[in-house]
Amino acid sequence: MKAIIIEDEKPAARRLKRLLEEMNVDVSTMLHSVGESLEWFHNNEHPDLIFLDIQLSDGLSFEIFDAIEVKSAIIFTTAYDEYALQAFKLNSIDYLLKPIDEDDLEKAIKKYRDFKPEKEQISVDFEDIKKLLSNPIEREYKKRFTARVGQHIKIINADEVESFYSENKGTYAATIDGRSYLLDTTLENLEGELSPQLFFRVSRKFYVNINHINDIISYTNSRLKIKLNRFNDQEIIVSRERVKDFKLWLE
Template sequence: MNALIIEDEKLVAHELAASIAEVDPGITIIGTVGSLKTALNWFAEHAEPDLIFADIQLSDGVSFRIFDQFALSCPVIFTTAYNEYAIQAFKVNGIDYLLKPVDWTELQRAIARAKTVMKSRSVSTFDVKKLIESLNGPTGTRSTYKVHFLGNARNSWVPVNVAQIAYFTRDQLNFMVTNAGERFIVDYDTLDEIEQLLDPACFYRANRHCLININAIQQVRGMGNLKLNVKLKLPNHGFDVDISRDKAPAFKKWLEK
């Protein structure tokens, strides 16, 4: 059985590989990738492995994005320090998780469960898309996303409808900017956390520092280096967003949904 490890901490990846070899010598680690970008490149160039061990929070994004771009059918065992709510969602969907630091017995159980899934090839017991949805809502099948955010401006809190938000950006703090050009601080630690609360059909993670609303986009221009430049509507037209060459195909696909 071939397995891929997706983990941005080299020491953790090394220890995980050693533990896997101890638990099941029949598993061959065919690669270790340390970032979302590297993982996307890896899957673009290789056939999918039999099994994936994936951290959730990577240095340049969340590993769930891999499944947005590649239709993978192999089991995935997530290694995470996620909250209890997410852990419960994993169990409901029939896929185990490994809470860092990885426990040997838990690893053994997770691998055994993955083998059962591979033998049955049952979509009903293993569905990565369903897993991603379950992480976004207490029922496991989220039909709605966050409707309002509280914005802080000059120590005053203002509820802002999500439909009125043009983009979120990260400076030293996280900010949201409305379609009217109003700028508010939002009380979240990371853009990753905000991203999980938004409808992915409406908001796109353009880069590490920006989430943009599709309804705030005025036009998209191609650049000579295969990058894309996104121009927002007035009054936010001065905020240009560049989409990298690697992200450009996925961004175009998102615009066409």
């Protein structure tokens, strides 16, 4: 089975790709915009399965299929509410609400494999779906976290976190008060929970909050070094493969 992912939130796309590959799904391509997707479809054989986000950075993904004939099965990946998505079951293999649950993803893959649609038989009525989504909802991201401090539970607001980082198999939130709090989660689990407008994963070990970056410095091997307002326990280095995306994120 060959699949592609069309998703403008790159951390979410990378997480989905990793989960799919663990389920023996061959993800050949990740696309992030309407324009990029149109060019790809015009120049490549269509995959068996598309994991499709609805709202992309340069428009709705339906615009892709206004311009080309759909030759692939579709599993929608979206933040739209479940009530509006009931019609998706009639027009696609399945839909997955963000942040995507691993068990739900596995069930959707099984559903596709059991169904095994012929490409000529696939028909998605995008007009009906667009009508249902005429009043889109805002994507909700996690606004607060909790950490145990002795016998107490501390509430940490997301906008007070300078950085999320991993150390010695633990995941920590470094906050504006200059302290780090151990969280009951992982950086991987945070991928679908953090607002991409605020947080960017600069390396395997660090997410940074754009509102708390104090300085960005050129570093060795085409990398960048970040200084935050309070956190200085470790060096924060933007890995070379993420420098380009990081610069785009800053803008």
